[in-house]
Amino acid sequence: MLDKELRSMIGQVKDGRMDRRAFIKRMAAVGLTAPLANQILALGGVAMAEGPSTYKPTKRGGGGALKLLWWQGPTLLNPHFATGTKDQDGSRLFYEPLACWDPDGNMKLVLASEIPSIQNGLLAADGKSVTWKLKPGVKWHDGKPFTADDVVFTWEYIIDPATAAITVATYRDITVEKVDDLTVRITFKKPTPFWADAFVGAPNTIIPKHLFADYKGSKSREAPTNLSPVGTGPYKFVEFKPGDLVRGQLNPDYHMPNRPYFDTVEMKGGGDAVSAARAVIQTGEYDFGWNIQVEDDVLLRLEKGGKGKTIYAVGGDTEFIALNFTDPYTEVDGEKSSMKTKHPLFSDPAVRKALSLLIDRESVKKAIYGRAGRTTANFLNGPEKFVSKNTSWEFSIEKASKILDDAGWKPGADGIREKDGKKLKLLYQTSINGPRQKTQAIVKQACQKAGIDVELKSVVASVFFSSDVANPDTYAKFYADIEMFQIPLSQPDPSQHMRRFLSTNVATKENKWQGTNFPRWINKDYDAAIEAAESEMDPLKRAEHYIKANDLMYQDTVFIPVQHRLKVEAAANNLRPIISGWANETDNLHDWYREE
């Protein structure tokens, strides 16, 4: 859409000549989702609307027990130590952020009383500060009032390096100050288009100053509240057994009217995804099953005449195959996949292009992901505003063969193509995981038909995803030609996600393979696009930069996206859970209820 046209539309909404719904509808027509249309409006100077509430109960409590099944149970309940979403999910039952994201990516207020916007003066027009007004009268579960001091303290707690909070990246470059008891101001070092990061969403909840003040820094592990949280949330803490059980009961002083609906909440951990789906969908022992990563035909079978169903939420997770731009077989200065080498096969772009043509995304969707997957050509698949429309994918063994023929890769006596004595043989690694290994098989078959020999390797997930310097099988060391996994996109903004692939972030021996650019792909235009996007306040131009970055990855075939993955959950038929692709499963728990 033309920049000018959009600007005039924003102007119309601002003046009240067009209502927001009409604007959002027109945005949807050009492929933008409501949340992003909303963010565009917000940055265009129109206040961000709060998502409509679907909550129906008219009184607090009375809903009985809510039984949640997390096949990996929470292991700790301090959100700033959370080593995975399961821990954030458990902590979120008790702790709350200022705001969260609804299924459409709209901002929903939790502990804040107003959504910051340029109109109400809370959001600085230069994008360098945002002011949050806190809800008055909110109490911690122990009766102490919740104030701006708690918000400021949470920031101080996180940025102390000795605390080793895993949320530190969001907070270390900002300053949080108290304006008055119910107002805090966040100041950014540079214009920050995605200002709604700190204190927003499940990973960014606020902890009470009066209980954590003595446990900041090196004493952070000793806080008794790490295991028995005192928050402001809809449920009060009752019991916690790591990996097994988290229990809470209704908070009678909760700050939202008529909420929560359930009298008690129980989160049970352990087991596997298939049996979790069975306990919810087939036998109805539980109300909700988390993250049901199961082949779709299994789910369809369970759903027949069952007591529950699967629900899907669209986010931005992409299952991809990454190509190694360096040579994983030659050792230089004690390092394989060294930046001083070039991949013997992939240095020919034709091979990369051909490989992309050999990934049958439609078959992978049909055979494995079903309703939980969408085929895509993009690495960046969300939010919609940032999704490139300039790309396309195709599966064609003939075309791939032709490209390879034209580039001089001729089949040898054994049917495997070769050129200059180099054979087209690939080592393809991934983590041990049903859907991934099935995808490997589909890819291998197609490659064989085109004269590429693929050797499959799968590494146990705890090794593959580890940062263990001594282990040669981590994804970051990338001692293979191609590898497949996904990196979750945890917020409705791609900035942190796309930063990973800057030239400066290459994983090498020097940085103990902690660098995030594991394909070891260097592209100056990409670096420039990302840098430009990071301080661009104009939402349209910013989106253009990210789309350009995605397209550069596409042109160079850095990643071959296999599937845009949706979140899959299982829920009892009468449960009305609110699940957002941009938030954790428990982020909207205060709005869950059961249809009588």
Next chain:
Amino acid sequence: MSQYVLRRLLIAIPSLLGISVVLFVVLALAPGDPFSELATNPNVPPEVQAALRAKFGLDDPIHLRYLHWLNAMLHGDWGFSFVSRMNVDTLILQRLPATLYVIGSAQILALLIAIPVGVYAATKPYSLFDQIANTLAFVGFSLPTFFTGILFILIFSVTLDWLPFVYTTDIKATGIHWVLEMIRQAIMPVAVLGLFQAASMTRFVRSAMLDVIRLDYVTTARAKGLGQATVIVKHVMRNAMIPVVTLIALQMPAVFGGAIVTEQIFRIPGIGSLLISSILSNDTPVVMAVTFVFACLVVLFNLIADVLYGWLDPRISLR
């Protein structure tokens, strides 16, 4: 006898030290690290991972880490879990009741089936009863628990809807209802494990009995005109029980160690599932503690078995 016990105890100490060194080295050399989940999270800067490694002493040389661990252990400090940052002993004590209850019941069930069936089958070898018992035993231990577990779930939970298949530690009932609920949810895991154990144990009891039943002194006892029951219980069983006691004693640590597969299937929050999840997340202190407790139990029950031999056959303790 007391000298014999003392001698055995003294041998146990160096073996435990040796075991702890081996466990520690194996764990330290094992791949993976406890913060692997952080590695794929784009929000977590690498320096936080490095800070955590340093804070938890993961970068120290292995011998220092071992001495540190041993010293703390001698002072009764089991360390804390990297993953849940909770003391390891608390974590283990939380898991122990479910393990003892379910796995212990399964062992008792196994004994209650195996001893009478094995003994009776041995007294009438190749009879119809013996053949049926043998067949069932073979079927029983050829079917792995993950298979029978899922089969039970499909029959009793999904199709008949009689029993729950998720084990919960917080049953919302009191008094007799609580007891009934506890029994109800344990039926399937106890049956699955108990029947599996019973199958192999039956075979063992039977063959041990058969070995003894043909000995001359048994024939003599019979010739003296003793009744069949007296001969079997007093003369045969007492001797036949020596190998059976070994088997049972060496299986006792498993009661504490949990049954990993069964705990996983029925979501029993026991030691076994703690061990497997700690191994998967490379939570070294927990793995170390659980396996070390396990080693202590093996040593302890070996000792008990030795003492029991002495009681069953006094000649053994004199050697």
